[in-house]
Amino acid sequence: MPVKEKEPLIMHPRPSSIVAALYTLRDLDTDVVILHGPPGCCFKHARLLEEDGMRVVTTSLDESGFVFGGHDSLVEVLEKVIRRFNPKRIGIVGTCASMIIGEELHEAVMDVQPDVPVIEVEVHAGYRDNTKGVIIALESALAAGIISEAEFERQKALLKEATMVEKRHGAASKEYLAPSRGDLKFKVAGRLLELMKQGKKGLNILNAKKETAFMFADINLDVAEVAGKTGPGSQIINMANLDENVGLPKNRRNASEIKEELIRKGMDIHHITGGLDEYPIAGDTASRIIGEKYQDFDFAVITGVPHALPMDHLKNMELFSITNGPRQVVPLKEMGHQHVMVEIDLHPKTLGVNHIVESEFGATLREMSKGA
Amino acid sequence: MPKQIAIYGKGGIGKSSTASNVAAACADEGHRVTIIGCDPKSDSSITLLRGRRIPTIMDLMRQGMDIREEDIVFSGYKGVRCVEIGGPEPGIGCAGRGIIVAIGLLKKISKAIEDTDLVIYDVPGDIVCGGFVAPVKKGLVNEAYVLTSGEYMPLYAANNICKGLSRLEMTLNGVICNSRGAPNEENIVSGFAKEIGSRLIAFIPKDVLVQTCEREGFSVIEKAPDSGIAEVYRKLAQSIMENKEGKIPTPLDDSKLRELTRI
Ligand SMILES: Nc1ncnc2c1ncn2[C@@H]1O[C@H](COP(=O)(O)OP(=O)(O)OP(=O)(O)O)[C@@H](O)[C@H]1O
Ligand code: SF4
Numbered sequence: 001m002p003v004k005e006k007e008p009l010i011m012h013p014r015p016s017s018i019v020a021a022l023y024t025l026r027d028l029d030t031d032v033v034i035l036h037g038p039p040g041c042c043f044k045h046a047r048l049l050e051e052d053g054m055r056v057v058t059t060s061l062d063e064s065g066f067v068f069g070g071h072d073s074l075v076e077v078l079e080k081v082i083r084r085f086n087p088k089r090i091g092i093v094g095t096c097a098s099m100i101i102g103e104e105l106h107e108a109v110m111d112v113q114p115d116v117p118v119i120e121v122e123v124h125a126g127y128r129d130n131t132k133g134v135i136i137a138l139e140s141a142l143a144a145g146i147i148s149e150a151e152f153e154r155q156k157a158l159l160k161e162a163t164m165v166e167k168r169h170g171a172a173s174k175e176y177l178a179p180s181r182g183d184l185k186f187k188v189a190g191r192l193l194e195l196m197k198q199g200k201k202g203l204n205i206l207n208a209k210k211e212t213a214f215m216f217a218d219i220n221l222d223v224a225e226v227a228g229k230t231g232p233g234s235q236i237i238n239m240a241n242l243d244e245n246v247g248l249p250k251n252r253r254n255a256s257e258i259k260e261e262l263i264r265k266g267m268d269i270h271h272i273t274g275g276l277d278e279y280p281i282a283g284d285t286a287s288r289i290i291g292e293k294y295q296d297f298d299f300a301v302i303t304g305v306p307h308a309l310p311m312d313h314l315k316n317m318e319l320f321s322i323t324n325g326p327r328q329v330v331p332l333k334e335m336g337h338q339h340v341m342v343e344i345d346l347h348p349k350t351l352g353v354n355h356i357v358e359s360e361f362g363a364t365l366r367e368m369s370k371g372a
Numbered sequence: 373m374p375k376q377i378a379i380y381g382k383g384g385i386g387k388s389s390t391a392s393n394v395a396a397a398c399a400d401e402g403h404r405v406t407i408i409g410c411d412p413k414s415d416s417s418i419t420l421l422r423g424r425r426i427p428t429i430m431d432l433m434r435q436g437m438d439i440r441e442e443d444i445v446f447s448g449y450k451g452v453r454c455v456e457i458g459g460p461e462p463g464i465g466c467a468g469r470g471i472i473v474a475i476g477l478l479k480k481i482s483k484a485i486e487d488t489d490l491v492i493y494d495v496p497g498d499i500v501c502g503g504f505v506a507p508v509k510k511g512l513v514n515e516a517y518v519l520t521s522g523e524y525m526p527l528y529a530a531n532n533i534c535k536g537l538s539r540l541e542m543t544l545n546g547v548i549c550n551s552r553g554a555p556n557e558e559n560i561v562s563g564f565a566k567e568i569g570s571r572l573i574a575f576i577p578k579d580v581l582v583q584t585c586e587r588e589g590f591s592v593i594e595k596a597p598d599s600g601i602a603e604v605y606r607k608l609a610q611s612i613m614e615n616k617e618g619k620i621p622t623p624l625d626d627s628k629l630r631e632l633t634r635i
């Protein structure tokens with residue numbers, strides 16, 4: 001019998017499938033999500049998501065809920081949500097607690113019979129890959145007629161790639177990954193300025209996941225601007241995964257907001273490598289373009305998910321990577337990225353915005369270029 | 373849609389032996405039958421497989437198997453498809469969750485519960501938590517049967533099960549009496565059935581053949597097809613296959629139940 005190659009145990013905590021489902025529901029323009037579970041579950045993200053205009057409430061299952069079931073609480077909260085928020089689209093999301101005791105989300109929906117669509121997501125946090133939470137949410141959205149079969153298949157393929165990206169060089173690549181703050185930003189900025197002054201040729205690549213691009217793009221914008229001023233002879237090619245014609249509604253909106261702002265601020269985007277949800281494959285597109293046109297470039301600045309870019313055509317370049325995951329530093333260094341920096345707490349700052357947000361590395365680079 | 377039934381009753385009352393004999397009798401009639409053992413002790417299909425123990429879904433999951441249909445669905449007596457969900461040892465982990473996960477997997481990878489004429493869910497004696505009603509909650513059961521003897525405690529359990537069924541808005545399609553030789557048994561069980569809004573569909577006498585066949589790994593249908601008890605199971609199988617009447621049961625209060633069981 002075909003025994004699966006036992007996947008190695010990973011000890012560091014990783015993103016939760018429940019949270020992944022919540023963010024997916026937000027991307028689907030859900031107004032209110034009911035978390036069916038304990039009051040503290042997903043607390044931090046539930047709060048942050050409200051910045052994006054999605055309400056998250058909880059059925060607050062307690063010890064007695066675990067023992068006697070939480071059906072009545074779910075019905076009660078669902079009724080309250082309808083009365084209080086008058087939502088156009090509701091999500092109900094499971095948690096470990098409610099799923100283990102066998103709660104049936106659909107029963108509450110049948111009891112209440114809301115006249116708006118309800119996306120029921122039977123998810124818990126016990127999946128190895130958090131992308132599972134996204135898939136389950138999308139399956140329910142498909143069942144509720146909110147996304148098309150084609151979009152579902154597209155998303156599924158992307159998520160498979162995203163999982164592979166994490167397995168190869170990301171959060172799921174090692175038994176334990178120690179967090180790190182990465183290299184000092186002013187030192188790295190100094191080195192980057194040096195290369196620009198020497199008129200070296202550089203790639204400036206945004207390959208970011210969804211709304212995180214609101215801050216990562218700031219770095220690419222500063223790199224482009226500073227290079228223009230510092231080394232008039234230096235050639236910079238800009239690439240970005242800002243295709244506004246693909247993905248779920250929010251991702252399309254965000255792509256066009258960022259793109260317009262970059263263009264307004266004078267940045268040429270030479271190549272669009274994909275959409276904001278295509279970061280797992282846009283890296284391959286970027287790599288192909290590099291292979292065709294820019295193999296002889298001297299350096300590359302890569303923001304967002306730098307580990308999604310294959311190293312094939314980057315090996316001979318000096319690499320400047322900016323991630324928002326402290327556990328991503330070690331794998332990037334191992335891939336051969338010379339300079340790796342972390343924008344700490346980036347994600348929270350990119351929720352609830354529709355404009356580019358200042359980054360630490362961008363600001364550092366700009367300041368240092370003034371003295372140069 | 374196939375007929376999807378679940379047999380409930382007090383622990384040890386005879387659910388598994390009844391389920392496997394009914395499965396065998398239906399297979400004799402040419403029906404395609406699937407039996408799903410939902411008990412962690414995984415003893416539902418053993419008498420359809422000549423005493424052989426098949427790997428359970430939970431065993432394979434635990435080993436990290438990439439589970440395919442042929443790893444968990446086994447062909448028993450006259451092609452009856454046998455599945456055992458299995459589960460943890462008593463006192464460890466969460467067997468109910470096991471059932472939820474296994475049912476989900478089975479639905480995904482196998483047609484055994486769709487592309488068939490009869491599915492029998494053999495559940496353990498006590499529905500101790502939400503997981504054990506997963507097949508019902510997932511809409512995979514459309515008929516329930518309660519098995520009981522004429523004694524007070526099995527009837528008490530049967531009545532409790534009816535409470536559960538009515539809460540789940542699940543119909544009860546009949547009461548089966550598995551006799552323990554108690555006095556006035558058939559009348560008592562028949563009376564109980566009427567009181568809860570159902571009917572007695574079979575009276576299975578106590579017969580040592582059930583146990584001797586079982587010990588050798590057979591149903592009586594296979595090992596002793598000419599016996600009287602085999603005929604009883606055949607009749608029961610037939611009435612289950614023909615049964616279309618189900619009603620949400622109305623459970624009794626305890627004093628009524630005591631009165632009813634007074635001999
Ligand atoms: N009609 C019968 N005559 C004689 N013995 C019987 C009869 N029905 C069942 N038995 C015996 O009773 C014992 C318990 O039966 P069985 O295992 O089917 O019960 P069960 O309800 O499935 O139990 P559990 O709740 O533990 O799963 C078995 O040894 C079985 O052979
Ligand atoms: S264990 Fe699961 S249910 Fe409990 S808080 Fe964590 S994610 Fe939520």
Ligand SMILES: [Mg+2]
Nearest residue numbers: 387388411496
């Ligand atoms: Mg049994």
